[in-house]
Amino acid sequence: MAKDLQTPFDVAVVMFTKRTGSLADAVRSVFAQHFSGRVQIVVGADGPTADRPALAALAREVPETMALTVVDPGYSTARSRGGMYAPEAGGVLRAALTLLANARHVAYLSEANRYAPHHLDLLKRAISDRAWAHALRWFSDARTGQVICRDEWESVGPGQGVYAKSEGGFAAADTLLIDKLACHAALAAWTEADAKGRGEDRRFFRAIRALPHAVTGEPSVYAGIDVAQQHPFMLAQFRAHGVILERFVKLTPELEAEVARAAEAQRAYAEGVRGRMSFGGVEFGIKRDK
Secondary structure (H helix, E strand, O other), X not given: OOOOOOOOEOEEEEEEEOOOOOHHHHHHHHHOOOOXXXXXXXXXXXXXXXXXXXXXXXXXXXXXXXXXXXXXXXXXXXXXXXXXXXXXXXXXXXXXXXXXXXXXXXXXOOOOOEEOOOHHHHHHHHHOOXXXXXEEEEEEEOOOOOEEEEOOOOOOEEOOOOOHHHHOEEOOHHHEEEEOOOOHHHHHHXXXXXXXXOOHHHHHHHHHOOOOEEEEEXXXXXXXXXXXXXXXXXXXXXXXXXOOHHHOOOOOHHHHHHHHHHHHHHHHHHOOOOOOEEEOOEEEOOOOOO
């Protein structure tokens, strides 16, 4: 484990645990990075359910060029677990740990997701002197780790994908590398969310979207999801990208009809006609034939 903690690291990776995924696998995907610089992994313990035993075990595995910094306040800052801030996913931990990290360049990783071995190297090369950079990602089965398909519609960057018209595009938190000094004014966006405690990642993206940025052009994040729990909108996207839904979901006639309606709504939206459709807390313009 890196002994010199005062000298700034080349990259920090901010994480938090509330024991909803496999923290150990996520952290080990950072340990396995093919990256020549020094890496600080900053993990926040989000309340009493945080995976503290995994953190204790991981402290014995840290590579020589890395450091594991654990921040454990003993409580959650998320409103849903007794705290004062809206984001259900970690409360203010992303913002607070970004400031605390001893690195100018900060990346993010959920305990349910994984990095490919070249992820940090690709991002560090891409960002150069820009304010932020992002990678692309794969969707993977949260239970098995099996790759489902490449995300070609959601986390694809500014002006791209299903959020292009309504949000100006989107890049998921786990795909980002930011210069926290250049993005300092945007960090407060990590502390805000909708009434259900969601959407802080889109708020942060909107805050940095217009700043100078780059994309690696390669998928290097594995976003673990449970396909059976996905909105019909997402299921329609999977089907459109060649995924055989029956491998993951029991398609009842009712669900099949909802997926078909979602696919039609997406086609209408792509054609630029107007109306309303909601997905992930975002309203999309659509129009149905009468």
